[in-house]
Amino acid sequence: DxxxxxxxxxxxxxxxxxxxxxxxxxxxxxxxxxxxxxxxxxxxxxxxxxxxxxxxxxxxxxxxxxxxxxxxxxxxxxxxxxxxxxxxxxxxxxxxxxxxxxxxxxxxxxxxxxxxxxxxxxxxxxxxxxxxxxxxxxxxxxxxxxxxxxKDYCKYWVQLFMNRHMGNCQAYHFSCAGLPDGFNEHPVKRPGPFYIICLQERVIAEGTCPRDTDWQAQMFPYNGKCTHRFAIPISWFKIGLLPDCSGKADGHYQYPTRPCDVYYKCEGGVATAVKCPPNTNFDTATRVCSVSASCSSAQL
Known part of the structure; x- marks a missing residue:
């Protein structure tokens, strides 16, 4: 040689x-x-x-x-x-x-x-x-x-070589191709509480949404941020719990799954989640949170 x-x-x-x-x-x-x-x-x-x-x-x-x-x-x-x-x-x-x-x-x-x-x-x-x-x-x-x-982790040459024999790099390392800068739902681990941060179509961070301590509910990526389930529409991957306001008059309504310490507000057909102040419950008669209100079954 x-x-x-x-x-x-x-x-x-x-x-x-x-x-x-x-x-x-x-x-x-x-x-x-x-x-x-x-x-x-x-x-x-x-x-x-x-x-x-x-x-x-x-x-x-x-x-x-x-x-x-x-x-x-x-x-x-x-x-x-x-x-x-x-x-x-x-x-x-x-x-x-x-x-x-x-x-x-x-x-x-x-x-x-x-x-x-x-x-x-x-x-x-x-x-x-x-x-x-x-x-x-x-x-x-x-x-x-x-x-x-x-721009993709799996397309760097070291990864191409390491995964050359039917490797499954894309299952563990994801791409920001076509995604906007900032907070995005995880493109692989969905639906779930996982998110990624993109910059110029590159993954620069990943994480898991925490639980919302006020609502005592798991948060999920939605509309560019971690959002608790009661503020996510029920149509979203069967994870959301916020009812649809279509066909309902403007006003306050009980959650079917959580009738006491929270309610949702319908305004112009748009639903918004609202948490009652501490030591109060949603009063179905007055449709506001009250200290004297007792918790009852859901009123749709």
Whole structure:
């Protein structure tokens, strides 16, 4: 094998040769310089998956390049501690972006790992790589330019590789694709008390609605916030307990399921949940909360 390139050689012109020095049309990875100006270029062709860990078939785009000079291509390996940098088209120390994706970057200290070829690394979700600071940053602080952005956790390359054998990433990690910024009902664990916080179609937080201590009732995501069941319409996933005011005159009404310490108000066909003050009950005669009112069966 070629110890510098860490790759098995292949037969070419009667001798064992580094495949990156063998033209692509002859079974190697070396691109043609036909029609190209003199200069340095990233390799365009895949490396061997089993030998190079190149699950995504991107080739050696970080630790090597090929040089075109008078139409002749030659392979060049970056010195240790450097990676190929896009602007200068030369090997430089430190971390540098790569056109494959905004969350990906070339890291001279990151060795080959499973699906990634040598020196190709990925930021943790939902971070992206900054061309300014040369490190992974909060995605809101990164200008990606022409680099593609990945917004879903399950579409970051590490997760694609880890779940390549019929993995079920989407069942545990969810997407904010198409959802507005802010509070949203959990797109997978519904109906239920679970919610997510979205920002620019990325999940930045998740949580569970608590119990409402005043109403002593579980809260659920509804209309952009955690809302107790008695303020959610009964038509909503069979979780809500707020009756429909359609066909009812404006006024105050008992809840069929909770006739004493609460009531709902109908106004213009719209129902609103109301909690009686402490130590009072809903009086069906006066239709207000009263200290003297006794609790009776529901009056529809």
């Amino acid at each position: 070629d110890s510098l390139w860490n790759i098995y050689k292949i037969p070419y012109h009667g001798q064992c040769t580094n495949p990156f020095e063998v033209p692509f049309q002859d079974g190697g990875f070396l691109s043609s310089c036909e029609g190209k100006e003199d200069g340095n270029y990233r390799f365009e062709h895949d490396s061997y998956y089993r030998q190079q860990g190149d699950y995504f078939g991107v080739g050696r785009q970080c630790d090597a390049y090929y040089r075109c000079q008078r139409g002749v291509a030659s392979a060049v390996k970056c010195p240790n501690g450097t990676v190929f940098e896009s602007v200068s088209r030369s090997c430089k120390p430190g971390n540098h972006s790569i056109e494959l994706g905004c969350q990906l970057y070339c890291n001279p200290n990151f060795k080959m790992w499973n699906g990634f070829p040598n020196n190709l690394a990925e930021c943790p979700y939902p971070e992206q790589f900054s061309d300014v600071t040369h490190r992974c940053e909060n995605f809101t602080k990164v200008t990606c330019g022409s680099r593609p952005q990945v």
